[in-house]
Amino acid sequence: MTDLQTTDLHAADPADSPWWRDAVIYQVYPRSWADGDGDGVGDLPGITSRLGHLAELGVDAIWFSPFFRSPQKDAGYDVSDYRDIDPLFGTLADADALLARAHELGLRIIVDLVPNHSSDQHAWFQEALAAAPGSEARERYMFRDGLGADGSTPPNDWRSVFGGPAWTRITEPDGTPGQWYLHLFDSSQPDFNWQNPVVREEFESVLRFWLDRGVDGFRVDVAHGLIKKEGLPPFPLETEMISQDNTALSPFWDQDGVHEIYRAWRSVLDEYEGDRIMCAEAWVAPAERAARYVRPDEFHQAFNFGYLEAPWRVADLRTVITDSLSANDSVGAPATWVLSNHDVVRHASRLGLPVGQKRPNGISASDPQPDAELGLRRARAASLLMLALPGGAYLYQGEELGLPEHTALDHHYREDPTFHRTSGTEVGRDGCRVPMPWERDAPAYGFSATGASWLPQPPAYGDLAADQQAGVAGSTLELYRAALALRDERGLGLGGLALVGDTTTDSTDADTAEDAVLTLHNTGRGGEHPTLVIANLGTEPVALPEGSALLLASGPLTDDGLVPTDTTIWAAL
Numbered sequence: 001m002t003d004l005q006t007t008d009l010h011a012a013d014p015a016d017s018p019w020w021r022d023a024v025i026y027q028v029y030p031r032s033w034a035d036g037d038g039d040g041v042g043d044l045p046g047i048t049s050r051l052g053h054l055a056e057l058g059v060d061a062i063w064f065s066p067f068f069r070s071p072q073k074d075a076g077y078d079v080s081d082y083r084d085i086d087p088l089f090g091t092l093a094d095a096d097a098l099l100a101r102a103h104e105l106g107l108r109i110i111v112d113l114v115p116n117h118s119s120d121q122h123a124w125f126q127e128a129l130a131a132a133p134g135s136e137a138r139e140r141y142m143f144r145d146g147l148g149a150d151g152s153t154p155p156n157d158w159r160s161v162f163g164g165p166a167w168t169r170i171t172e173p174d175g176t177p178g179q180w181y182l183h184l185f186d187s188s189q190p191d192f193n194w195q196n197p198v199v200r201e202e203f204e205s206v207l208r209f210w211l212d213r214g215v216d217g218f219r220v221d222v223a224h225g226l227i228k229k230e231g232l233p234p235f236p237l238e239t240e241m242i243s244q245d246n247t248a249l250s251p252f253w254d255q256d257g258v259h260e261i262y263r264a265w266r267s268v269l270d271e272y273e274g275d276r277i278m279c280a281e282a283w284v285a286p287a288e289r290a291a292r293y294v295r296p297d298e299f300h301q302a303f304n305f306g307y308l309e310a311p312w313r314v315a316d317l318r319t320v321i322t323d324s325l326s327a328n329d330s331v332g333a334p335a336t337w338v339l340s341n342h343d344v345v346r347h348a349s350r351l352g353l354p355v356g357q358k359r360p361n362g363i364s365a366s367d368p369q370p371d372a373e374l375g376l377r378r379a380r381a382a383s384l385l386m387l388a389l390p391g392g393a394y395l396y397q398g399e400e401l402g403l404p405e406h407t408a409l410d411h412h413y414r415e416d417p418t419f420h421r422t423s424g425t426e427v428g429r430d431g432c433r434v435p436m437p438w439e440r441d442a443p444a445y446g447f448s449a450t451g452a453s454w455l456p457q458p459p460a461y462g463d464l465a466a467d468q469q470a471g472v473a474g475s476t477l478e479l480y481r482a483a484l485a486l487r488d489e490r491g492l493g494l495g496g497l498a499l500v501g502d503t504t505t506d507s508t509d510a511d512t513a514e515d516a517v518l519t520l521h522n523t524g525r526g527g528e529h530p531t532l533v534i535a536n537l538g539t540e541p542v543a544l545p546e547g548s549a550l551l552l553a554s555g556p557l558t559d560d561g562l563v564p565t566d567t568t569i570w571a572a573l
């Protein structure tokens with residue numbers, strides 16, 4: 001390595017760092033993972049029966065999207081009881097059994113806490129509807145009088161993330177048109193009033209409820225949204241899912257007041273044994289602003305949506321990697337990396353769209369279709385690059401099988417409120433939420449014994465089923481298994497990172513080597529296992545440096561042993 005020019009990006013973590021600093025956390029979307037009772041919706045007993053898949057994959061923890069009691073208007077992100085399991089998914093006893101089995105297998109469990117809003121069926125909201133304006137019950141939510149003589153104009157111009165106005169008018173108990181309540185998401189998801197200490201006490205108690213049951217942490221939904229700016233000033237712009245646009249300007253995102261809430265939560269977690277963690281879903285830019293959520297007395301981790309958003313171009317990847325590491329280093333927090341989740345088009349499809357175009361919020365049959373082969377090739381390369389980066393990584397169920405988005409789902413199946421609130425202008429997120437294929441030749445590809453499936457699976461899922469990939473050299477599943485094993489063995493998640501090559505040019509001319517190939521050097525845990533990472537995004541194959549030994553490649557090398565286009569390799573030095 002002495003003759004390679006390097007630029008240090010990040011110093012190694014101590015080898016005995018707590019588990020979460022380099023954890024690989026796998027997201028299970030409970031309704032779509034495994035269906036134990038055959039009703040077509042996944043459930044907790046189904047999940048427990050298939051946990052072996054995750055132990056073999058080699059992840060450290062599982063994050064479950066919400067399985068709490070909910071009318072399911074936003075697939076469980078509309079919670080009506082934070083201390084119970086929705087009957088669709090099972091019972092509290094099923095949750096205990098799942099936790100116990102996961103812990104036996106060495107897998108930690110992260111649950112999804114939704115504090116910005118409840119369901120409109122939550123007992124508190126029902127109480128608020130029955131109570132008078134100004135009452136204690138109304139003060140737990142964001143009720144306001146409307147404008148105009150008859151109060152028929154919403155209190156302000158805020159827009160819902162799912163489309164349409166962010167306010168809905170209620171009918172008072174006496175039958176007259178009444179106050180309005182704020183919902184940054186669907187009208188079935190009223191926002192809590194986080195200025196009210198009663199709301200704060202309630203959520204600290206919910207945290208304790210799940211910590212006492214043995215969960216290892218929380219993913220916190222819309223963590224940047226809890227506090228709204230004093231006076232609720234006007235803000236006419238649209239907000240999109242997982243978008244960091246406008247966060248700096250918005251009176252409802254990233255207000256300074258959110259941080260004291262998380263400091264209080266952190267002290268609750270710290271009372272418990274076993275390194276329990278919180279991860280923030282905060283769509284906040286720039287990276288320095290997002291880093292405020294992971295200061296030492298707040299969250300342990302925050303999702304790095306900047307990485308998910310980065311186009312498949314060396315200059316963009318280099319920038320986001322550099323900025324994320326430096327912002328997180330400035331507060332002593334590990335970076336995290338993510339490519340897919342239940343809110344975005346799966347990366348195997350996203351990366352099959354032309355580079356540089358706006359990331360779509362869903363793909364329908366009438367939209368330009370992704371190039372499936374190119375998408376999968378790039379997805380494998382992007383994942384292998386991600387898993388070589390220091391910090392934590394989040395995987396979304398099915399990416400280890402290379403699953404594409406369902407891009408031709410019939411509209412009548414769509415459940416995402418975005419689709420309905422925009423009259424179909426936004427197709428929404430159902431295409432990434434389609435049930436998992438386990439066995440090619442079983443009903444619903446092994447998702448449910450009856451063949452029922454709440455969303456139909458596309459035919460391409462058959463050959464991608466887990467049983468078609470397990471033990472098959474070169475399959476995406478085996479690539480992920482090998483990558484996770486090597487990442488662990490070599491301690492890549494705790495390593496120091498350097499950019500290799502001349503990075504002083506800031507050219508956007510893709511013909512220069514610096515803009516075609518991203519080369520990184522990861523020192524590995526304790527500096528013991530230096531690993532070279534080469535991601536070739538250019539048009540020409542590139543050679544491995546002399547003296548390096550190939551460890552893993554996201555796709556086959558050329559006959560001459562070169563790294564082809566859209567391929568990432570790891571090599572020992």
Ligand code: GLC
Nearest residue numbers: 074077114185221222342343
């Ligand atoms: C988060 C969730 C998303 C949900 C929204 C409202 O962004 O990830 O699925 O719709 O919050 O709770």
